[in-house]
Amino acid sequence: MKNYIVIGIKLTLATIVFFAGIYTLFIFGIAQIAPNQGKGIVVESNGKKFYKNIGQSFTDAKYFNSRPSAVGYNAAGSGGSNKGPSNPEYLAEVQKRIDTFLIQNPDIKANEIPADLVTASGSGLDPNISVQGAKVQIKRIAKTRNIEESKLEKLIAENTEKPLLGVFGPEKINVLQLNIGLDKLK
Amino acid sequence: MNTEIIGIIAMFVLTLILAIPLGRYIAKVYLGQKTFLDPVFVPIETLFYKVSGIDAKKEMNWKQHMVALLAINVVWFALGMIVLLCQGWLPLNPDNNPNMTPDLAFNTIISFLVNCNLQHYSGETGVSYLSQLFLMFLQFVSAGIGLAAAAVLFNALKERTTETLGNFYNYFIKSCTRILLPISVIVATVLLFNGTPMTFEGKQEMTTLQGDAVQVSTGPVAAFTAIKHVGTNGGGFFGTNSAHPLENPNYLTNIVEMIAQMIVPFAMVFALGFYLNRRKLSWMIFGVMTIGFLALTIPTVITEMNGNPAITQMGIDTTAGATEGKEVRFGAAASGYWSIATTVISTGSVNSMHDSAMPLSGMNQLLAMMVNCFYGGCGVGILNFYIFIILAVFISGLMVGRTPEFLGKKIEAREMKIAMIIALLHPFLILVGVALSTAFPEQGASTLNNPGFHGFSEILYEFTSSAANNGSGFEGLGDNNPWWNITTGIVLLLSRFLPIIGPVAIAGILASKKHIPESAGTLKTDTSTFGLMVFAVIFIIAALSFFPSLTLGPIAEYFTLY
Incomplete structure (x- = not known):
C-alpha cells in the first residue's frame, strides 16, 4: 500500500505540471492568435x-x-x-x-x-x-x-x-x- | 423541417459518425498497438513513468489495480483539500476570493475526484484561478481513472484464463494523454475562436450602453470548458455552466460541446467491440443504450417545445417553447436535448436551468440518472452496463434453462451477489438520502426554492445527481451548508468507488475461471433478443425502485399543470 501511495504522489506531481500547467499554457498560447487574444x-x-x-x-x-x-x-x-x-x-x-x-x-x-x-x-x-x-x-x-x-x-x-x-x-x-x-x- | 430539430439531429449523427473511428483508435491504445500519435506521446509517457518510478510493463491482478486506483485518489483528495482551504493565500487569485469552508471544500474535492462536479459554489466568487486549474487537473485524471477501469474490464473479457489484467498506470496515463488531451485541445481551440475567454486577468469593469456600471467575470475558461465535456465531468467555470454566454457563446459551440461530452462514452462502446473483435456485441449494447436515450429525449424535446401550459393560458405567444431558464441562442429543442444528454452520460453540465424545466422533462432527467448506463460517463458507463448484462445473462439463463455464461465464462453465485449489491446500491443511496432530508424539514424543506411537489423534486434531484456522479442540479436548492455538503459528499464517494470496484471484481474473478468454448447450448449475448432482455432488466430495476419517488415529485407536479 505504502508503495502505491509513494508512486501516487510522484505521478500526481508530474501530471499536475502537465495537465494543469503545460496544457493550460498551450491553450493560452493558441488564445494569442484568437480574436481579441482570448479576452472575449x-x-x-x-x-x-x-x-x-x-x-x-x-x-x-x-x-x-x-x-x-x-x-x-x-x-x-x-x-x-x-x-x-x-x-x-x-x-x-x-x-x-x-x-x-x-x-x-x-x-x-x-x-x-x-x-x-x-x-x-x-x-x-x-x-x-x-x-x-x-x-x-x-x-x-x-x-x-x-x-x-x-x-x-x-x-x-x-x-x-x-x-x-x-x-x-x-x-x-x-x-x-x-x-x-x-x-x-x- | 424546423431548424431547431435539424440542429439536434445533426448533433446526434455527427457524434455517432466521429465515435466509430475514435472507438477503433481507443481499442488500439489499450491493446498497445501503434497509433499515429505515438511519436508525440511516447516520450511524454516515458517521462511520467521514469519520474514516478513506474514499471508500465508490470502486470497486475484486479485487486492490485483497485489498490493503485484508490491510493492515487487518496493523494488527490489530500492535496485538493489543501488547495481549496488555502486558496485565498495562494497565487492566481485576482478577484481575492476567500478560502473555502471545510465542509464546502470536502464536498467540492470529492465531487471533482469522483467525476461528478456537483459544485455547491459559484465559479465567479467561490474559487481562485489556481483552484480552477487544480479542479481542471482533477477533471482530466478522474476521467482517466474511469477509462482505466473500463480498460481493465476490456482486458478481463478476453477469452482466456488469466489472473493478470495489464498495468493500471499504463491504462491511466494513456487514457489521459492519448484520448482526453487531443480531443480537449481541439475543442478548446474551437471555443477560443468563438469568443470563449482564456485569460488570467480578473473581473473587468464595463459601462453598458444604457449607462449602468457592471463587472464581467472572465478567466482561463476555454481550457477548462473543453475537458469539462470531454471527460464527462460537467463542472462549469462559471456558476451557470454552459448556459453562460462566455462558456458557450453560440450554436456552433453548443454543437461542439455536445459532441465533446458524448463522444467518449459512445466510442467506448465501439472500442469494446474492436478490442474483443466482437462488433456485434458493441452494436447490441449501443442499440439498447440508444433506445433508452431516445425514449427519454424525444418526449423531453416535445414537452419543452410545447411550452408551459400555465403561461400559454396567459394568452401570450409560446411558440418558442418553455423559455424560462433557457437561452434564446439555443432554443427549446437544443436545451431539451442537452438536458437528457448530460444526464444519461454523467456530465452534468447544463445549457438551461433544469429546475425550470417542465415536470415531464425533469422526470426524464431524473430517470436518465437513475438508470445511469445509457452511454454513461467516461468508462464508468460501460462498467454500469456490464452489471446489467450480468444480471440479464443470469435471469435469461434461468428462464431458458441454460447455464448462465458470458463470453465463455460461467457466472456463479459470488459474481451474482456482487452484481446485485452494486445494482441495488444506487437506489439505496438515493432513496435513503431523500428520505432523511425530507424527514428533517429544517435541513431539507427549509433549503428549497419552490413549494409543493417541485420542492420535493429538488431534493430527489440532488441525491440522484450525486449518486449518479452527474453533478447537474435543480439549482434553486440552497445546497451550500453542512447538511447538503456532507451527506452528498458521502453519497458521492460510495457511489463512485463501489460501482467501479464491483464490476472490475466480477470481471477479474471471471477472467481467472476456465474458459468454456461456445457451443449449441450457449446463450447468445449479441442478439437483439438478448438486448431486449437487458433493456427489460434495466427498466424493471429503475422503474420498480424509483417509481414511488417520481410519483411524489414530477408526476404529481405534471397533474397540477395539465
Whole structure:
C-alpha cells in the first residue's frame, strides 16, 4: 500500500505540471492568435467597449429591451431564476411582466408577445432576444424616438442572425448590436 | 423541417459518425498497438513513468489495480483539500476570493475526484484561478481513472484464463494523454475562436450602453470548458455552466460541446467491440443504450417545445417553447436535448436551468440518472452496463434453462451477489438520502426554492445527481451548508468507488475461471433478443425502485399543470 501511495504522489506531481500547467499554457498560447487574444469578443461604439456576448440590461423605453434577468445583467456573477414551472409566485410574476409590457406598449396585443420577453434566461446574461421579441417593440420605439417604423423594421432585418449555416438552430437578434444600430439611425 | 430539430439531429449523427473511428483508435491504445500519435506521446509517457518510478510493463491482478486506483485518489483528495482551504493565500487569485469552508471544500474535492462536479459554489466568487486549474487537473485524471477501469474490464473479457489484467498506470496515463488531451485541445481551440475567454486577468469593469456600471467575470475558461465535456465531468467555470454566454457563446459551440461530452462514452462502446473483435456485441449494447436515450429525449424535446401550459393560458405567444431558464441562442429543442444528454452520460453540465424545466422533462432527467448506463460517463458507463448484462445473462439463463455464461465464462453465485449489491446500491443511496432530508424539514424543506411537489423534486434531484456522479442540479436548492455538503459528499464517494470496484471484481474473478468454448447450448449475448432482455432488466430495476419517488415529485407536479 505504502508503495502505491509513494508512486501516487510522484505521478500526481508530474501530471499536475502537465495537465494543469503545460496544457493550460498551450491553450493560452493558441488564445494569442484568437480574436481579441482570448479576452472575449468586443464591439466598440463611440469609443466605448462592450462584450458582444454578455447581455446588457436595457429597460429604457427608447431602446429595444432585453429579457428579464435573475441577476440584473451583472456579469460579475450569473444565474437563472430556478423557478419551477408550477410555482404560483413565479406565474404571478410572469403575469405582472405581461401586464407591464402591455402598459408600456399599448398598441400590442397579448398574443403577439413572445415568451422569451417575459421569462428569465438561464444565465441571466442572455445577449439575445427572438426576432418577434424585437418586432413587438417597434411601435413603442418609433413613438419615443420619432422614427418611421419602416426604418426600424429594416434595422431588425439587418440584425437578424440566421440559423447556423442556414439550417441549424433558432433565429435570434443580439440586443446590444441592435441598440447600437438604433443609436446610429437618424 | 424546423431548424431547431435539424440542429439536434445533426448533433446526434455527427457524434455517432466521429465515435466509430475514435472507438477503433481507443481499442488500439489499450491493446498497445501503434497509433499515429505515438511519436508525440511516447516520450511524454516515458517521462511520467521514469519520474514516478513506474514499471508500465508490470502486470497486475484486479485487486492490485483497485489498490493503485484508490491510493492515487487518496493523494488527490489530500492535496485538493489543501488547495481549496488555502486558496485565498495562494497565487492566481485576482478577484481575492476567500478560502473555502471545510465542509464546502470536502464536498467540492470529492465531487471533482469522483467525476461528478456537483459544485455547491459559484465559479465567479467561490474559487481562485489556481483552484480552477487544480479542479481542471482533477477533471482530466478522474476521467482517466474511469477509462482505466473500463480498460481493465476490456482486458478481463478476453477469452482466456488469466489472473493478470495489464498495468493500471499504463491504462491511466494513456487514457489521459492519448484520448482526453487531443480531443480537449481541439475543442478548446474551437471555443477560443468563438469568443470563449482564456485569460488570467480578473473581473473587468464595463459601462453598458444604457449607462449602468457592471463587472464581467472572465478567466482561463476555454481550457477548462473543453475537458469539462470531454471527460464527462460537467463542472462549469462559471456558476451557470454552459448556459453562460462566455462558456458557450453560440450554436456552433453548443454543437461542439455536445459532441465533446458524448463522444467518449459512445466510442467506448465501439472500442469494446474492436478490442474483443466482437462488433456485434458493441452494436447490441449501443442499440439498447440508444433506445433508452431516445425514449427519454424525444418526449423531453416535445414537452419543452410545447411550452408551459400555465403561461400559454396567459394568452401570450409560446411558440418558442418553455423559455424560462433557457437561452434564446439555443432554443427549446437544443436545451431539451442537452438536458437528457448530460444526464444519461454523467456530465452534468447544463445549457438551461433544469429546475425550470417542465415536470415531464425533469422526470426524464431524473430517470436518465437513475438508470445511469445509457452511454454513461467516461468508462464508468460501460462498467454500469456490464452489471446489467450480468444480471440479464443470469435471469435469461434461468428462464431458458441454460447455464448462465458470458463470453465463455460461467457466472456463479459470488459474481451474482456482487452484481446485485452494486445494482441495488444506487437506489439505496438515493432513496435513503431523500428520505432523511425530507424527514428533517429544517435541513431539507427549509433549503428549497419552490413549494409543493417541485420542492420535493429538488431534493430527489440532488441525491440522484450525486449518486449518479452527474453533478447537474435543480439549482434553486440552497445546497451550500453542512447538511447538503456532507451527506452528498458521502453519497458521492460510495457511489463512485463501489460501482467501479464491483464490476472490475466480477470481471477479474471471471477472467481467472476456465474458459468454456461456445457451443449449441450457449446463450447468445449479441442478439437483439438478448438486448431486449437487458433493456427489460434495466427498466424493471429503475422503474420498480424509483417509481414511488417520481410519483411524489414530477408526476404529481405534471397533474397540477395539465
